[in-house]
Structures are given as C-alpha cells and as structure tokens.
Amino acid sequence: xxxxxxxxxxxxxxxxxxxxxxxxxxxxxxxxxxxxxxxxxxxxxxxxxxxxxxxxxxxxxxxxxxxxxxxxxxxxxxxxxxxxxxxxxxxxxxxxxxxxxxxxxxxxxxxxxxxx
Amino acid sequence: xxxxxxxxxxxxxxxxxxxxxxxxxxxxxxxxxxxxxxxxxxxxxxxxxxxxxxxxxxxxxxxxxxxxxxxxxxxxxxxxxxxxxxxxxxxxxxxxxxxxxxxxxxxxxxxxxxx
Numbered sequence: 001x002x003x004x005x006x007x008x009x010x011x012x013x014x015x016x017x018x019x020x021x022x023x024x025x026x027x028x029x030x031x032x033x034x035x036x037x038x039x040x041x042x043x044x045x046x047x048x049x050x051x052x053x054x055x056x057x058x059x060x061x062x063x064x065x066x067x068x069x070x071x072x073x074x075x076x077x078x079x080x081x082x083x084x085x086x087x088x089x090x091x092x093x094x095x096x097x098x099x100x101x102x103x104x105x106x107x108x109x110x111x112x113x114x115x116x
Numbered sequence: 117x118x119x120x121x122x123x124x125x126x127x128x129x130x131x132x133x134x135x136x137x138x139x140x141x142x143x144x145x146x147x148x149x150x151x152x153x154x155x156x157x158x159x160x161x162x163x164x165x166x167x168x169x170x171x172x173x174x175x176x177x178x179x180x181x182x183x184x185x186x187x188x189x190x191x192x193x194x195x196x197x198x199x200x201x202x203x204x205x206x207x208x209x210x211x212x213x214x215x216x217x218x219x220x221x222x223x224x225x226x227x228x229x230x231x
Contacts, residue, residue, distance in 0.1 A: 044206070
C-alpha cells in the first residue's frame with residue numbers, strides 16, 4: 001500500500017516551453033501533497049505544500065508563477081514548470097500524506113527535467 | 117525552526133560490517149523523526165519512523181534507530197551491511213501540519229559498501 005507514482009519519469013523540453021509533471025496516490029487518498037526539488041548530490045528542498053481544493057503554499061524563494069501547482073483531487077497533484085530555463089533542470093519529487101495523524105509522507109519515484 | 121544535521125557526507129564500510137549513521141535534530145517540541153533511503157535516480161523509501169513510545173525503533177531491511185532526547189539524536193544502525201545497502205540516506209524531522217507532516221531533511225549520507 002501507500003504507492004505514489006509520477007509521470008513522466010524523465011522529460012526534456014526546450015527553453016521557453018512549459019512542462020507538466022503529475023503525481024498520483026494510487027491506493028490512498030492524499031489530503032496533502034508536497035513537491036520537492038533535488039539538485040545532484042544534494043538534499044531535498046521543499047518547494048510547496050498543496051492541499052486538495054485549495055491554493056498551494058510555497059516556500060520562501062520559490063516563484064509561484066513559475067511553478068504552478070494544482071491539487072484538484074485527493075489522488076492527483078500537478079506541477080507545471082512554466083517558461084522553463086536551463087536552470088530549472090533538476091530532479092523533482094512529489095510526496096503524498098495520507099490520513100495518519102503522525103504525518104508520514106510517501107514519495108514518488110521522481111521526475112528528471114532537462115531544459116535545453 | 118526545525119533543522120537536521122547529518123555530519124557524515126560519505127561513509128564507506130565493508131560488507132558484513134556494522135553501520136551507524138548519525139543524525140542530530142533541532143526542534144522545539146516532541147519531534148516526528150524519519151529515516152529515508154534513496155537509490156540513484158529514485159525516490160525515497162521510508163526505512164523507519166519515531167513518533168513516541170519506545171525509543172528504539174525497528175525498520176525495514178534490518179535497520180533500527182534510537183531516539184535520544186538528551187542528545188537530540190536519532191542515529192540509524194544496522195548490525196551487518198549488505199552490498200545492496202549502498203545508497204543515500206536521509207534523516208528528516210517532521211512538524212505536523214494536520215494530516216501530513218512538513219519534513220525538513222538533512223543533507224544526506226552517502227553509503228558505499230566494499231566487498
């Protein structure tokens with residue numbers, strides 16, 4: 001149980017275009033989903049927290065107009081990188097929180113974005 | 117603000133040897149503590165977690181961790197390492213935001229296992 005999927009697992013896009021990454025909780029309802037960014041050989045940096053049906057809460061320094069997050073249902077959240085630039089190239093990981101009051105998160109396998 | 121320190125960036129152990137990965141945290145209340153493992157190019161897998169109660173917690177793959185409040189530590193241990201344990205290990209502290217905990221991760225420890 002507690003499986004989270006991400007799609008695509010790997011994407012290459014041209015500078016100036018937008019790309020959407022999907023995060024799905026497959027066997028549980030995720031009230032809250034988190035989006036992280038990870039640079040090579042570094043830790044995970046929380047970008048934003050999204051709750052189903054409401055606007056995402058972005059961490060300081062994260063551009064909300066560039067990284068659009070939508071959490072339209074209890075099983076799906078999307079991250080859209082708008083007008084992508086090479087510096088947006090990174091590994092993006094989502095996680096989903098279930099109904100546990102102790103705050104466990106279940107992580108997706110990640111999406112590697114390369115902007116050329 | 118909560119924070120996590122993993123003092124060891126890289127550790128190398130021989131297969132069959134014991135392992136201890138260090139984690140120190142800073143948090144104002146009783147912390148929710150986690151250890152995750154990440155294989156190259158993959159997401160994170162939960163090894164174990166501590167919320168309350170017994171300070172020695174058992175996890176998957178033969179891992180255990182001990183919560184020591186007096187030392188603000190949550191070190192991960194394994195008595196005998198296998199080559200497949202080579203990966204990146206992250207300690208995290210959580211602050212509940214309702215039904216999900218906002219996690220703060222340490223910088224990670226890369227484990228290399230020699231045969």
